[in-house]
Amino acid sequence: MLWWSLLLVYTFFCILMLGIVLQYIPAGPDTAFLGIKQDYIELPWYLPAFYIHVFTAILALPAGFTQFQKKLRRKHPAVHRFNGRVYVFMILLFGAPSGLVIGVYANGGVSSQIAFVLLAMLWWWFTWQAFVKAKKGLFRAHRIFMIRSFALTLSAITLRAWKYVIVAAFHPHPMDAYRIVAWLGWTLNLLIAELIIYQIRRP
Amino acid sequence: MRTCLFLFPAILLASCAGNNERTGSEPDELSASLMLETNYIKPAAPVMVYGIEGYYTGFFEAEEFDANKNYMWSNKITVSIDSLSETTLYGHSVVAGNVRPFSGTYNRADKTWQATVSEPGDDRYDGVFTFSVHSDSLVLRGTWTANDKKLAVTKRKYQLEHRVFGYDPNIDLPEDVTYTKLYGSYNEEDESVEAITEDALRFNPSVTLLKKEDIENMYQGDLEVMRNSIYARHGYSFRNRRMRFLFDQLVDWYMPVSVNITGELTDLEKKNIDLLKRYEAHAEKYYDVFGR
Incomplete structure (x- = not known):
């Protein structure tokens, strides 16, 4: 029951995320978020990195539906392997590297730039480790690293949800809100991931 | 936490019932101006010949109004006396994003000039200004009466001071x-x-x-x-x-x-x-x- 309600909430947020991605079709130098990134769009690598991130990072989200269900994993291991490959390659080759590039130019100054760059690097590293462990057949370690990786994947949703909550509650200045969620958006997720991992490790 | 939201019970300037009288809700001020280019008057300062030409600015305040309608009690207005001929006074008013020319007759008694001037009548908010100007104090005061008696505000009064725009x-x-x-x-x-x-x-x-x-x-x-x-x-x-x-x-x-x-x-x-x-x-x- 809890699992299904979680899945329902997750579906809701995935639809919101899809809506955000769809804003960028047709892609342009002025669309949505880019309206306030005009200083950077002249850099030849900014727009490609931005659009790669928008259109590939979203492909990490379906993993939430398939990868963590024991039943599905046992009954249809091929589904787990297929979606796992999509997840891993999208992040390692596109999502995280492009996230790193745009993170360097994040709004809100050095603090949020560090937050997003760190996020991109950890996201890559956890996903890479999870992949390596699976290849080696170390499935317990694979599971642990995937929990970390997915916690950071979820930051796409939690960052935006926190922003919504903080703005509704406190009406902060826009960039103050951004600086807060740049950190809050993923550190709390990671903390929860570690708690879950601690539970798993406990004999 | 600095915040721009004050949790006030309604200390309100006016309710938002309808939308009437010289107003609009253009998100972009400049696009609104494009609609008015036909009767646009270049703000070149009028030349003093008779001693009363020029800009007069102040508040244009409601005197007769329908309190049930959503009206603006006070707007800042500039009345410009552009030129005079033997018998006619020409000018225009600028208020609430609306520039309207007017003309009409005047008479003069020593230093006091009395004029009754009409706006063309092809705009919903056109009406008739009746005012006096004193050529020493350069204060212009009077009333404006709307042609359309169904407007939220049908009469306004004003006392305006001569001002140079720069x-x-x-x-x-x-x-x-x-x-x-x-x-x-x-x-x-x-x-x-x-x-x-x-x-x-x-x-x-x-x-x-x-x-x-x-x-x-x-x-x-x-x-x-x-x-x-x-x-x-x-x-x-x-x-x-x-x-x-x-x-x-x-x-x-x-x-x-x-x-x-x-x-x-x-x-x-x-x-x-x-x-x-x-x-x-x-x-x-x-x-x-x-x-x-």
Whole structure:
């Protein structure tokens, strides 16, 4: 029951995320978020990195539906392997590297730039480790690293949800809100991931 | 935490029932001006020949009105006496984003000039001005009566002082603007209003070239007031009440003289307007939604 309600909430947020991605079709130098990134769009690598991130990072989200269900994993291991490959390659080759590039130019100054760059690097590293462990057949370690990786994947949703909550509650200045969620958006997720991992490790 | 939302029970400037009398809700002030180019009058200062020509600015206050309608009790108006002939006085008025020519007869008794002048009559808000001007004190006072008796305000009175208009980029917004509640910003659901903060006074966008770091942390209302302060310095007459109320009531140096100032903006001002608009648009669309 809890699992299904979680899945329902997750579906809701995935639809919101899809809506955000769809804003960028047709892609342009002025669309949505880019309206306030005009200083950077002249850099030849900014727009490609931005659009790669928008259109590939979203492909990490379906993993939430398939990868963590024991039943599905046992009954249809091929589904787990297929979606796992999509997840891993999208992040390692596109999502995280492009996230790193745009993170360097994040709004809100050095603090949020560090937050997003760190996020991109950890996201890559956890996903890479999870992949390596699976290849080696170390499935317990694979599971642990995937929990970390997915916690950071979820930051796409939690960052935006926190922003919504903080703005509704406190009406902060826009960039103050951004600086807060740049950190809050993923550190709390990671903390929860570690708690879950601690539970798993406990004999 | 600094906040622009005051949890006030309704201390309200006016209710928002309908939309009538010289007003509109153009999000972009300058696009509104395009509609009026046909009767646009270039704000070239009238030449003194008879001793009373020139701009007279002050408040245009409701005297007879329908209290059930959503009206503006007081707007800032500029009445311009453009020229006189043997028998006729010519001029125009600028108020609430509306420039209207008028003409009519006058008579003179020593230093007091009495005139009754009519607007053309092809605009819903046209009417008849009756006023007197004293050529020493240069005070113009009188009444205006609407042609259409069904308007929210059918009669207004005014006492205006002779003023010369000149564009001064260095003039700043007064401190009083801070913590002003923006007209029409009351939200019935959470009883909040939108107020201006000290950020709106931090830069003069007619003098300082703004960088994104200067404004990226500002509230939408502050950005909007900053951008509109550029228009106000050029004597732009605001059509939308949100900005008009603030500039009319709180900014002494402000006088409405024109509805088309596009050609008057400096390159620096144009750059700042472009940047401010980007951040305003972003705030409007994304500040309180699920997203960045």
